[in-house]
Amino acid sequence: MSKKLSRRTIAQYCANQIIAKDDLIIKKLAAFLVDSNRTREAILIVRDIESALASSGTVVARVVVAHELQASVEAEIKKFIAHSTDATKVAMQVTTDASLLGGISIDTPDHRFDDTVQGKLKTLRANKV
Numbered sequence: 001m002s003k004k005l006s007r008r009t010i011a012q013y014c015a016n017q018i019i020a021k022d023d024l025i026i027k028k029l030a031a032f033l034v035d036s037n038r039t040r041e042a043i044l045i046v047r048d049i050e051s052a053l054a055s056s057g058t059v060v061a062r063v064v065v066a067h068e069l070q071a072s073v074e075a076e077i078k079k080f081i082a083h084s085t086d087a088t089k090v091a092m093q094v095t096t097d098a099s100l101l102g103g104i105s106i107d108t109p110d111h112r113f114d115d116t117v118q119g120k121l122k123t124l125r126a127n128k129v
Contacts (some may be wrong), residue, residue, distance in 0.1 A: 008052075010050030015044075018058075019052065030042075050109045051109040061108045062082050063094075063107075065096055066097065066117075081106060099118060100118045100119075101116070
């Protein structure tokens with residue numbers, strides 16, 4: 001009987017392969033998860049991979065905005081994330097959500113920045129006594 005690999009071990013291996021530019025690592029990971037009947041852990045492993053990448057200087061950020069970004073604004077957001085996290089490389093997944101009304105929300109493995117109108121309204125409601 002073989003020993004079950006920990007999520008952290010899997011994540012670190014995948015992060016190292018991503019850094020080494022192994023284009024097939026995601027397919028290999030998916031096949032491994034299916035073969036080992038661990039598909040329920042996929043989201044957790046992805047988060048662990050993002051944390052391992054962040055430890056190596058590559059930050060994966062999920063950015064949500066109310067309106068489509070211009071390239072110059074996207075570049076400024078990358079600079080902000082790099083400066084805020086000491087990252088040497090930033091990869092962004094940008095999504096638009098009109099319900100935010102305006103502003104930006106940024107999620108990285110270690111930080112959450114919410115400067116959306118919707119977020120500010122929630123904070124105001126929560127602080128109202």
